[in-house]
Amino acid sequence: MNPRVRFAPSPTGNLHIGGARTALFNYLFAKHNNGQFLVRIEDTDLERSKQEYTDQICESMIWLGLDWEEELVYQSKRTQSYQNAIELLLSNGSAYKCFSTKEEIEKHRSETGSFSYPGFWRDRDQADIDKALEIESPFTIRLKIPNEKNTSYHDMIYGEITIENSELDDFIIARSDGSPVYNLTNVVDDSDMGITHVIRGEDHISNTPKQILMYKALDLNVPKFAHLPMILGQDKKRLSKRHGAMGVQTYRDDGFQPEALLNYLSLLGWNPGTEEEIMSFDEIIQKFDLTMVHKKSAVFDEKKLNWISGQHLSQQSNHTIFSNIKVINANWGKSESQDFCLGVIELMKSRSKSLVELIEQSDYYFNDPIDFDEKSVRKTWKNETGIIVETVQSILEKHENWTTESLEETLKTFMAENDLGFGKVMNPIRLALCGTVNGPSLFSIMSLIGQDTCFRRISHALGTL
Ligand code: GLU
Numbered sequence: 001m002n003p004r005v006r007f008a009p010s011p012t013g014n015l016h017i018g019g020a021r022t023a024l025f026n027y028l029f030a031k032h033n034n035g036q037f038l039v040r041i042e043d044t045d046l047e048r049s050k051q052e053y054t055d056q057i058c059e060s061m062i063w064l065g066l067d068w069e070e071e072l073v074y075q076s077k078r079t080q081s082y083q084n085a086i087e088l089l090l091s092n093g094s095a096y097k098c099f100s101t102k103e104e105i106e107k108h109r110s111e112t113g114s115f116s117y118p119g120f121w122r123d124r125d126q127a128d129i130d131k132a133l134e135i136e137s138p139f140t141i142r143l144k145i146p147n148e149k150n151t152s153y154h155d156m157i158y159g160e161i162t163i164e165n166s167e168l169d170d171f172i173i174a175r176s177d178g179s180p181v182y183n184l185t186n187v188v189d190d191s192d193m194g195i196t197h198v199i200r201g202e203d204h205i206s207n208t209p210k211q212i213l214m215y216k217a218l219d220l221n222v223p224k225f226a227h228l229p230m231i232l233g234q235d236k237k238r239l240s241k242r243h244g245a246m247g248v249q250t251y252r253d254d255g256f257q258p259e260a261l262l263n264y265l266s267l268l269g270w271n272p273g274t275e276e277e278i279m280s281f282d283e284i285i286q287k288f289d290l291t292m293v294h295k296k297s298a299v300f301d302e303k304k305l306n307w308i309s310g311q312h313l314s315q316q317s318n319h320t321i322f323s324n325i326k327v328i329n330a331n332w333g334k335s336e337s338q339d340f341c342l343g344v345i346e347l348m349k350s351r352s353k354s355l356v357e358l359i360e361q362s363d364y365y366f367n368d369p370i371d372f373d374e375k376s377v378r379k380t381w382k383n384e385t386g387i388i389v390e391t392v393q394s395i396l397e398k399h400e401n402w403t404t405e406s407l408e409e410t411l412k413t414f415m416a417e418n419d420l421g422f423g424k425v426m427n428p429i430r431l432a433l434c435g436t437v438n439g440p441s442l443f444s445i446m447s448l449i450g451q452d453t454c455f456r457r458i459s460h461a462l463g464t465l
Contacts, residue, residue, distance in 0.1 A: 005026040005037055005038070006193060007023040008189075009057050010045065011043050011050060014247035015057045017248075017300060018201060029199060038069060044179070044182070060252070063249075064258045078192075094217035095142060095217070096121055097140075098142045099137045122142075139176060142173065153208060155225050158295055161205070161208070182207070187220070200227060202230055229293070230298070233300055239300050244302045248261070255355030257355070259280065263284065270289075270294065306354075314350035316349070321349055321355070321358070324355055348440065364436070364439075365445075368456065369433075372464070373436070376431055385465075392458075395414055397455070404444045
């Protein structure tokens with residue numbers, strides 16, 4: 001059987017890490033099993049739902065590459081289907097009108113301490129109901145929980161789950177203004193959309209028995225369920241912005257690449273069962289197995305995300321990175337040739353976690369450092385440094401073959417002959433050329449930025465420091 005799954009966000013905010021992980025696992029399950037992945041917008045909460053959030057969620061999904069099939073389904077456009085379902089439940093005796101007032105229910109609560117609705121209108125005489133309707137008393141509609149003892153289902157991740165029906169009171173399925181509740185709309189939609197597997201966050205586990213009873217009351221096929229483990233922050237509290245987790249769009253704006261983010265998200269609650277964690281999207285699809293998703297909560301680890309992102313970046317071709325950088329910053333590298341920019345990328349890609357970081361850390365390839373940070377100066381620029389750097393300058397002036405290898409050979413010979421270590425020679429030169437004491441091979445940097453730039457920067461540093 002080819003599964004049909006869906007991601008069903010409520011458009012009350014941007015797509016965040018948790019939502020993206022749910023969407024991804026649905027997508028992976030569909031693609032791994034030659035199935036279909038759909039999206040439904042659960043926008044019945046008219047006050048909190050906004051079209052702009054729907055647009056942002058869709059944009060983020062498209063950016064991630066989680067494209068869906070068929071048209072978006074909006075719950076707000078499906079009122080008639082919900083009304084039909086409610087009518088059916090009323091006519092087949094699975095639901096009833098409840099005229100209990102708030103005060104009556106609260107009184108019951110304070111007298112018994114129980115929060116369940118005791119079924120005041122469950123088996124009421126038709127005459128009572130007619131009377132209430134005649135005087136236009138407001139009513140809700142409640143599902144009649146069957147008298148059987150339990151409701152059970154097999155969760156593809158959590159295994160057998162059984163709930164005693166006594167724990168489920170006759171819950172409201174339509175409010176007094178007639179609007180249907182989530183547990184009804186969700187079931188009607190999943191059925192109409194032909195969803196075979198409902199894969200969603202474990203915060204919905206408690207809704208599932210209610211939904212199963214709803215499927216049965218409507219005489220519909222019950223889909224399979226899989227609840228994904230919660231995502232926590234490092235402090236083991238529910239993941240939030242506080243933990244550094246950001247919306248998908250922010251990762252995009254910070255220059256993270258979709259493949260890297262998807263790779264990281266795929267590991268939130270699952271792993272391929274092998275040591276290797278860096279995977280292309282195709283590999284993840286091929287290896288993904290929903291039944292191997294853990295029950296244990298996953299912990300969001302920003303450092304690991306950065307590491308994975310860096311690994312993906314270093315594996316990408318320089319040309320690909322170049323065109324991706326152009327998407328987020330069209331002006332980058334404009335003052336230099338394309339070959340020069342590709343050279344910068346080659347040197348910096350394995351040292352950056354994201355494109356934005358690569359751009360930020362590459363400034364010295366394009367611009368002469370003007371100020372030198374005090375701490376680095378104190379550490380690298382000693383009394384004798386000026387003389388050493390001047391000597392290096394004069395050696396370089398005579399140097400003809402301006403390549404990485406030949407520069408390395410010349411400078412290493414100079415250091416060996418004068419019994420000078422790297423720290424005394426190369427660190428000050430690096431400070432002069434780059435304005436920082438960290439970076440990739442200095443010989444490669446020198447060869448890339450060229451002789452004139454090197455001389456100009458070294459002279460400036462000698463003058464300033
Ligand atoms: N709209 C629900 C949510 O965002 C989706 C529940 C479901 O997937 O069934 O949590």
